[in-house]
Amino acid sequence: MHVKEALRTTLDRNLALISGSIEFLRQQGKTVFYDAEHFFDGFKDDPQYALATVGKAMEAGAECVILCDTNGGSLPNQIRNAIEAVKEKFPGIAFGIHAHNDSDLAVANSLIAVEMGAVQVQGTINGVGERCGNANLCSIIANLCLKMGLACLGPEHLARLRQVSRFIMEMANIPPNRYQPYVGRSAFAHKGGVHISAVEKNPKTYEHIEPNLVGNKRRILVSDLAGRTAVTRKAEEFGLELSKGDPVAMQVLEELKDLENQGFQFEAAEASFELLINKTMGKSKKYFDLVGFRVIDQKQSENKDPCQLPRNRSEAERK
Amino acid sequence: MHVKEALRTTLDRNLALISGSIEFLRQQGKTVFYDAEHFFDGFKDDPQYALATVGKAMEAGAECVILCDTNGGSLPNQIRNAIEAVKEKFPGIAFGIHAHNDSDLAVANSLIAVEMGAVQVQGTINGVGERCGNANLCSIIANLCLKMGLACLGPEHLARLRQVSRFIMEMANIPPNRYQPYVGRSAFAHKGGVHISAVEKNPKTYEHIEPNLVGNKRRILVSDLAGRTAVTRKAEEFGLELSKGDPVAMQVLEELKDLENQGFQFEAAEASFELLINKTMGKSKKYFDLVGFRVIDQKQSENKDPCQLPRNRSEAERK
Numbered sequence: 001m002h003v004k005e006a007l008r009t010t011l012d013r014n015l016a017l018i019s020g021s022i023e024f025l026r027q028q029g030k031t032v033f034y035d036a037e038h039f040f041d042g043f044k045d046d047p048q049y050a051l052a053t054v055g056k057a058m059e060a061g062a063e064c065v066i067l068c069d070t071n072g073g074s075l076p077n078q079i080r081n082a083i084e085a086v087k088e089k090f091p092g093i094a095f096g097i098h099a100h101n102d103s104d105l106a107v108a109n110s111l112i113a114v115e116m117g118a119v120q121v122q123g124t125i126n127g128v129g130e131r132c133g134n135a136n137l138c139s140i141i142a143n144l145c146l147k148m149g150l151a152c153l154g155p156e157h158l159a160r161l162r163q164v165s166r167f168i169m170e171m172a173n174i175p176p177n178r179y180q181p182y183v184g185r186s187a188f189a190h191k192g193g194v195h196i197s198a199v200e201k202n203p204k205t206y207e208h209i210e211p212n213l214v215g216n217k218r219r220i221l222v223s224d225l226a227g228r229t230a231v232t233r234k235a236e237e238f239g240l241e242l243s244k245g246d247p248v249a250m251q252v253l254e255e256l257k258d259l260e261n262q263g264f265q266f267e268a269a270e271a272s273f274e275l276l277i278n279k280t281m282g283k284s285k286k287y288f289d290l291v292g293f294r295v296i297d298q299k300q301s302e303n304k305d306p307c308q309l310p311r312n313r314s315e316a317e318r319k
Numbered sequence: 320m321h322v323k324e325a326l327r328t329t330l331d332r333n334l335a336l337i338s339g340s341i342e343f344l345r346q347q348g349k350t351v352f353y354d355a356e357h358f359f360d361g362f363k364d365d366p367q368y369a370l371a372t373v374g375k376a377m378e379a380g381a382e383c384v385i386l387c388d389t390n391g392g393s394l395p396n397q398i399r400n401a402i403e404a405v406k407e408k409f410p411g412i413a414f415g416i417h418a419h420n421d422s423d424l425a426v427a428n429s430l431i432a433v434e435m436g437a438v439q440v441q442g443t444i445n446g447v448g449e450r451c452g453n454a455n456l457c458s459i460i461a462n463l464c465l466k467m468g469l470a471c472l473g474p475e476h477l478a479r480l481r482q483v484s485r486f487i488m489e490m491a492n493i494p495p496n497r498y499q500p501y502v503g504r505s506a507f508a509h510k511g512g513v514h515i516s517a518v519e520k521n522p523k524t525y526e527h528i529e530p531n532l533v534g535n536k537r538r539i540l541v542s543d544l545a546g547r548t549a550v551t552r553k554a555e556e557f558g559l560e561l562s563k564g565d566p567v568a569m570q571v572l573e574e575l576k577d578l579e580n581q582g583f584q585f586e587a588a589e590a591s592f593e594l595l596i597n598k599t600m601g602k603s604k605k606y607f608d609l610v611g612f613r614v615i616d617q618k619q620s621e622n623k624d625p626c627q628l629p630r631n632r633s634e635a636e637r638k
Contacts, residue, residue, distance in 0.1 A: 132499065179452050232581075299613075
């Protein structure tokens with residue numbers, strides 16, 4: 001389908017184009033990695049022809065063949081079966097994987113390929129890419145290093161994963177995904193009372209890795225689900241002495257629940273929670289009184305500089 | 320670890336608690352589904368004990384045992400191996416899966432469990448949940464129905480998947496993820512010239528499913544990567560007649576590229592692009608002139624109603 005309908009050429013001509021392009025590049029002394037676009041879809045339609053394109057690329061001198069799930073529609077089993085067929089037909093082939101996330105499976109599909117011997121994984125930091133994104137290298141790298149024991153990055157580089165993730169989002173002008181595995185702001189955030197208490201006893205209960213391995217950190221969230229452990233833990237973070245048995249801890253918790261019932265939220269407002277503890281402990285100070293404030297935005301005409309105020313200000317105001 | 324450190328009880332006492340709780344509920348005439356929290360981590364630490372807890376739950380009368388990857392740290396192979404051990408020890412067991420997304424694998428892990436016979440999948444719409452979220456039911460349902468041929472939702476319900484996804488985000492007050500598989504705004508968005516041209520010839524080239532099956536739709540994005548196909552396709556959407564050969568199409572494309580180079584973006588500003596085409600076709604009208612505008616926010620004191628203006632307005636203004 002891809003050859004006949006998208007490229008509008010014949011199957012034989014397509015094979016000749018693959019050979020020709022790779023041979024040309026090889027003659028220029030280049031190392032060639034062949035991206036087999038739409039390989040997995042092609043394999044579903046016509047396995048023999050899909051394998052023939054890979055064979056042509058190898059014959060023509062490609063050093064590595066990248067098997068692509070271009071539209072992101074393949075399931076892990078389909079990836080596994082197609083790679084098995086490739087390895088059977090071309091023993092010793094050097095291959096890579098290029099997965100898209102349209103089925104929410106790009107990370108899993110990439111890991112399967114690595115398990116089966118892929119030597120290159122194509123992806124992007126944070127999975128930035130067309131439609132639902134490319135395979136997310138942050139998740140893949142962390143899984144390979146920390147779960148599968150493959151040393152693709154040293155620990156000192158892995159510890160900068162979160163920093164790199166944030167940098168790329170900054171550059172791309174995309175808000176970071178707080179729920180992103182490993183590097184997101186919420187990846188090691190604990191809210192429920194039981195969870196917080198368990199994490200205090202042993203972080204491994206609710207944390208699959210140590211957050212600092214990928215440059216992230218644990219966050220204890222305060223909410224109506226929190227218990228006294230959460231309150232005293234936060235007080236400690238703010239440098240305030242408050243023991244779990246202190247009646248003030250219970251009072252803070254009551255006040256918190258009352259305010260949440262009124263619609264307030266403190267999960268993302270840590271400074272407000274700090275003020276709440278201070279107030280309940282009788283430590284808050286009043287630094288200033290509000291007398292009033294005023295914000296004005298104005299534009300006087302399409303072409304005039306908006307910063308330039310009208311000359312006769314009082315006249316303009318009386319209109 | 321979970322039993323001894325988090326629950327602070329003994330292994331035997333934990334087994335007795337499982338039996339006791341389930342037997343109690345059974346005596347009340349309830350159907351009991353047992354959630355084996357931390358099952359996969361427990362299995363990694365001590366497979367025999369993890370299996371023993373499942374055995375106790377079944378003996379005590381649980382109708383279904385839900386195997387939980389509570390901290391989301393398990394890889395697909397670990398899920399597969401543990402489920403195999405459960406099935407081997409308890410042939411005919413009714414089991415389910417509860418996966419978290421901390422390793423970016425919750426969807427893949429859930430699909431594996433279904434392949435192996437799971438009768439319940441626990442997850443949430445859009446994967447809303449602690450830390451990196453629970454397994455995303457939108458992706459799982461779509462994959463099961465459209466890729467694995469399991470009729471878990473009829474086509475008329477599946478076609479409301481995007482609507483349900485948006486509704487839940489609205490209720491949870493979380494901005495929808497435009498890159499979300501199947502239901503996101505960008506899931507079927509095409510930008511590159513070659514991609515748009517291929518999708519025009521046959522959508523299957525770059526779309527793994529028909530967008531309307533899940534209530535989504537195709538979007539053609541205009542950007543400096545677009546070609547004349549994209550411009551004429553958008554003009555058609557706006558009800559404007561513009562053929563691919565028309566020099567105006569080329570002119571719109573030039574203007575678009577020029578404006579993008581200046582920093583403008585039209586991908587998310589379709590109405591602005593419509594105005595641009597109209598202008599280039601000489602069809603734009605000027606409906607009004609800007610004379611000026613002014614926005615004022617003010618608050619005069621901490622306790623006064625902000626809507627209440629000061630009584631002597633001109634005096635206040637002259638201050």
